Structure formats: structure tokens, C-alpha cells
Amino acid sequence: MLFYDLVVIGGGVSGISSAIAAKKSGVEKVVILEKDSELGGMINQCIHSGFGRSLFNEDLTGPELAQRFADKAIALEIEYKLNTMALEIRKDMVITAVNSEDGIFEIKGKSIIFAAGCMENTKEAVDILGSKTAGIYTAGTAQRIVNTEGFLPGKQAVIIGSGNLGLMMARTMFVEGAKVMAVIEPGAEPKGKEDYVRECVEDFDIPMLLMHKLTKVHGDERVESITIAEVDSEGKRIEGTEKTIECDTILLAVDLIPDTTLLKEAGIAMAGGISTDVEGIFVCGNANHIHEGMDSIAEEARNAGIAAARLTGE
Ligand SMILES: Cc1cc2nc3c(=O)[nH]c(=O)nc-3n(C[C@H](O)[C@H](O)[C@H](O)COP(=O)(O)OP(=O)(O)OC[C@H]3O[C@@H](n4cnc5c(N)ncnc54)[C@H](O)[C@@H]3O)c2cc1C
Missing domain, CATH: 3.50.50.60 (FAD/NAD(P)-binding domain)
Known part of the structure; x- marks a missing residue:
């Protein structure tokens, strides 16, 4: 002892x-x-x-x-x-x-x-439908892979959550060469700081989809696309608003x-x-x-x- x-x-x-x-x-x-x-x-x-x-x-x-x-x-x-x-x-x-x-x-x-x-909240904690495909990371893990280990975890990314970490990872993925398809946020406003929204998302023309949520992940071995849907002010999915976004990587910046x-x-x-x-x-x-x-x-x-x-x- x-x-x-x-x-x-x-x-x-x-x-x-x-x-x-x-x-x-x-x-x-x-x-x-x-x-x-x-x-x-x-x-x-x-x-x-x-x-x-x-x-x-x-x-x-x-x-x-x-x-x-x-x-x-x-x-x-x-x-x-x-x-x-x-x-x-x-x-x-x-x-x-x-x-x-x-x-x-x-x-x-x-x-x-x-x-x-x-x-960080994981896929299981966030309760996302879909099988256990590769290409789903928490934002912090992706930050480590890019900033510390020097790899890019994917080429077409969607960021789930618009807090400061999610916003920063949108920019990081973009400047390191990935296509950032969208930042998805169920709330009516971005969660992160105003200057981060400007400097990490707007300046790079990355679409920010407010009042949307991820409903399903598609792909067998690796993520191939996701379905998102609009939500109402109580966060409930609005039927008939589903859209598909092609991507090979999902970064969860949820909580x-x-x-x-x-x-x-x-x-x-x-x-x-x-x-x-x-x-x-x-x-x-x-x-x-x-x-x-x-x-x-x-x-x-x-x-x-x-x-x-x-x-x-x-
Ligand atoms: C994923 C993520 C990304 C972030 N990115 C940014 C950013 O880009 N910019 C920014 O300003 N802030 C960022 N932050 C916030 C910033 O990291 C924190 O404000 C600050 O570093 C937290 O300090 P801490 O000492 O409380 O925790 P940490 O820095 O997390 O330190 C906790 C330490 O405890 C160690 N530890 C945990 N469990 C054990 C155990 N059982 N035994 C021994 N050691 C253990 C861990 O290895 C770690 O080193 C980020 C935070 C997270 C979680």
C-alpha cells in the first residue's frame, strides 16, 4: 500500500x-x-x-x-x-x-x-436506429483521430449536434479535406457560441439544418447514408418530412x-x-x-x- x-x-x-x-x-x-x-x-x-x-x-x-x-x-x-x-x-x-x-x-x-x-454520449445512448456499421464516432474521438493521430475518419461527414465541439469538428473535418454534408440540430437555434457558428460553419458554407433529427443510419459494413426528419417544437418527428443524406461518417456531438x-x-x-x-x-x-x-x-x-x-x- x-x-x-x-x-x-x-x-x-x-x-x-x-x-x-x-x-x-x-x-x-x-x-x-x-x-x-x-x-x-x-x-x-x-x-x-x-x-x-x-x-x-x-x-x-x-x-x-x-x-x-x-x-x-x-x-x-x-x-x-x-x-x-x-x-x-x-x-x-x-x-x-x-x-x-x-x-x-x-x-x-x-x-x-x-x-x-x-x-460523451454514444450511439447507444442517443438511441439511433440502424445496425452497428463502421463510421460512427463521438466528436471527441474524431477530434483525437484527426488532431493527435493525423488520420481523417471519413470523407463525407454529418455532424449531429451544434454545440461548440460539434461546430469545431465541422470545421476541422472540412479543413482537413472531408466534405461536411450538414450539421443536424433538433433545436430551433444552434447550441454553440455565435462566433463558432460563424467561423466554423457559415464561413465554410456548411448547411446547418435546425429542427431536424437523425432517424436512421443506412449501410451494412460502413455508413452509406442517413435519414433525417423535421421535428416540431416539442422535438417530435414530423411524418412525411424524411430526407436522405449520403455520407460515410457520422460524428455525434450530442452531450x-x-x-x-x-x-x-x-x-x-x-x-x-x-x-x-x-x-x-x-x-x-x-x-x-x-x-x-x-x-x-x-x-x-x-x-x-x-x-x-x-x-x-x-
Ligand atoms: C471531447 C472533448 C473535446 C473538447 N474540445 C475542446 C476544444 O476543442 N476547445 C476547448 O476549449 N475545450 C474543449 N473541451 C473542453 C476541455 O477539454 C475542458 O474544458 C477541460 O480540458 C476539462 O478539464 P478536466 O481536467 O476537467 O478534464 P479532462 O481534460 O478530461 O481530464 C480528465 C483526465 O482524467 C483522466 N482519467 C479519467 N478517468 C481516469 C481514471 N479512472 N484513472 C486515471 N485517470 C483518469 C483522463 O485520462 C484525463 O486526462 C473538450 C472537452 C471534451 C470532453
């Missing part, structure tokens, strides 16, 4: 920021467990600029911002274990984790900060959901970022709720780190 003052699960912006705040507030032994091969979390795959203006007064890409946070943590001698997945949290503050070096091991923290980010699976499995109740039944467990970042921007994530994470430090000092 390993013992730490603070164990942070998740090495994204929120996990690193909380570890930094705790360390600066006097917590000595801090470790971050990160299942990926580098610190930084989701922003490592956000290769566009526009990050860091308020936090560092500089225009940085996502990976550059991630590196700034990682550098700060390293300078403060915060320990971290990469390629290490937390498998279980127990109410006695013991975490079971696994990596290829240590195998399965247990680690106990006087405090635990849970900063595991969020999940982000805080990933609190490990906390739920342990029966650990949380409210407002603090456990209501186990003293010393905190949650921050997108694992707590889906944030609009980095500033609020960094602030919430700082508060979690300071709260953990108060407890550890007692």
Missing part, C-alpha cells in the same frame, strides 16, 4: 490545478494518477489556439497550455504516475489502480480529489456528461464538489459539472486543492 497526503485521480487541467493549489497550500506528498501517457487531459487534442489568454496572458494552443500546467506541477515536485488507471475508490480512502510497471496496487490518501473529466462512475460505484455521494458522506473526497472540473471555459475549471480546481490542504493540515 502506498500512502499520500493527497491523491488526485485525473491529470487534466482540473487535476493538475488542484494538485498545484494543494501543494502551494502546504500539502507535502501529492500524487496524480493519469490513465493517459501524458498530463494535460482533453486539451492535448485541442490543437487550435485561443487558450491561455486569461490564465497566462498569452495565446496558446491546447497542448501548449497543458504543458504550462504540467511544468508548474513538475517544478513543485508533485509526483505523477502516467498510464495508470484508477479502478476503484473505497470509502476508507483506498484507491485500487493499475499500470504496467506496478501491476495492480493500492494507494491511500488522507484526501482524494476526483478530476476524471467527462464522457458531455460528468464521469463520476468510480464515485457512484463506491456509493460515495457528492454535493457541490464535496463528498457528503466521506470526509476528504472532492470532485472538480468536468467531472463535477461541464464547464464553459478554462477559467472556471482552474478556479474550481484551486478551491478543491485548498480544501484538501485544510483537511490534510488538521
Whole structure:
């Protein structure tokens, strides 16, 4: 069993920021467990600029911002274990984790900060009719494939959902050479920011079909086309309005959901970022709720780190 003052699960912006705040507030032994091969979390795959203006007064890409946070943590001698997945949290503050070096091991923290980010809704969650054809991705997976791995997941794409991530992926697919057939949105207005709608969709003449929903996916081995239909103001399909769109790829940009699976499995109740039944467990970042921007994530994470430090000092 390993013992730490603070164990942070998740090495994204929120996990690193909380570890930094705790360390600066006097917590000595801090470790971050990160299942990926580098610190930084989701922003490592956000290769566009526009990050860091308020936090560092500089225009940085996502990976550059991630590196700034990682550098700060390293300078403060915060320990971290990469390629290490937390498998279980127990109410006695013991975490079971696994990596290829240590195998399965247990680690106990006087405090635990849970900063595991969020999940995306999948085809199953969105309840789309059609067989399990290839060519259906969540927008975040497609973002990783294009931005990090350097592949294009398809040549003719339809984006389902008009939130910021969906809008960004419409532009990304277009500039990387795919034909973006449409962005489909059941609401009467796009969900994402106005400037994203302009800069990611309108500027590239990508059709945005509001008050439409995907009703069926066609194709045996790979997506070949989809059927969409108009919906009324209550989101109900209007019969007789079906249209077919040819495409080989569908990107689901439907919803982000805080990933609190490990906390739920342990029966650990949380409210407002603090456990209501186990003293010393905190949650921050997108694992707590889906944030609009980095500033609020960094602030919430700082508060979690300071709260953990108060407890550890007692
Ligand atoms: C798919 C997606 C795309 C996005 N694209 C953009 C964008 O283009 N521009 C933008 O401004 N914002 C974007 N965002 C928002 C941005 O990523 C967040 O605002 C911010 O990075 C969230 O930080 P976080 O630390 O809360 O979560 P994350 O960055 O998700 O970090 C959570 C970390 O926890 C790790 N983890 C999870 N479970 C475990 C476990 N069991 N054990 C160990 N480690 C674990 C993960 O590997 C991850 O590194 C995107 C978010 C998502 C989900």
C-alpha cells in the first residue's frame, strides 16, 4: 500500500490545478494518477489556439497550455504516475489502480480529489436506429483521430449536434479535406457560441439544418447514408418530412456528461464538489459539472486543492 497526503485521480487541467493549489497550500506528498501517457487531459487534442489568454496572458494552443500546467506541477515536485488507471475508490480512502510497471496496487490518501473529466454520449445512448456499421464516432474521438493521430475518419461527414465541439469538428473535418454534408440540430437555434457558428460553419458554407433529427443510419459494413426528419417544437418527428443524406461518417456531438462512475460505484455521494458522506473526497472540473471555459475549471480546481490542504493540515 502506498500512502499520500493527497491523491488526485485525473491529470487534466482540473487535476493538475488542484494538485498545484494543494501543494502551494502546504500539502507535502501529492500524487496524480493519469490513465493517459501524458498530463494535460482533453486539451492535448485541442490543437487550435485561443487558450491561455486569461490564465497566462498569452495565446496558446491546447497542448501548449497543458504543458504550462504540467511544468508548474513538475517544478513543485508533485509526483505523477502516467498510464495508470484508477479502478476503484473505497470509502476508507483506498484507491485500487493499475499500470504496467506496478501491476495492480493500492494507494491511500488522507484526501482524494476526483478530476476524471467527462464522457460523451454514444450511439447507444442517443438511441439511433440502424445496425452497428463502421463510421460512427463521438466528436471527441474524431477530434483525437484527426488532431493527435493525423488520420481523417471519413470523407463525407454529418455532424449531429451544434454545440461548440460539434461546430469545431465541422470545421476541422472540412479543413482537413472531408466534405461536411450538414450539421443536424433538433433545436430551433444552434447550441454553440455565435462566433463558432460563424467561423466554423457559415464561413465554410456548411448547411446547418435546425429542427431536424437523425432517424436512421443506412449501410451494412460502413455508413452509406442517413435519414433525417423535421421535428416540431416539442422535438417530435414530423411524418412525411424524411430526407436522405449520403455520407460515410457520422460524428455525434450530442452531450458531455460528468464521469463520476468510480464515485457512484463506491456509493460515495457528492454535493457541490464535496463528498457528503466521506470526509476528504472532492470532485472538480468536468467531472463535477461541464464547464464553459478554462477559467472556471482552474478556479474550481484551486478551491478543491485548498480544501484538501485544510483537511490534510488538521
Ligand atoms: C471531447 C472533448 C473535446 C473538447 N474540445 C475542446 C476544444 O476543442 N476547445 C476547448 O476549449 N475545450 C474543449 N473541451 C473542453 C476541455 O477539454 C475542458 O474544458 C477541460 O480540458 C476539462 O478539464 P478536466 O481536467 O476537467 O478534464 P479532462 O481534460 O478530461 O481530464 C480528465 C483526465 O482524467 C483522466 N482519467 C479519467 N478517468 C481516469 C481514471 N479512472 N484513472 C486515471 N485517470 C483518469 C483522463 O485520462 C484525463 O486526462 C473538450 C472537452 C471534451 C470532453
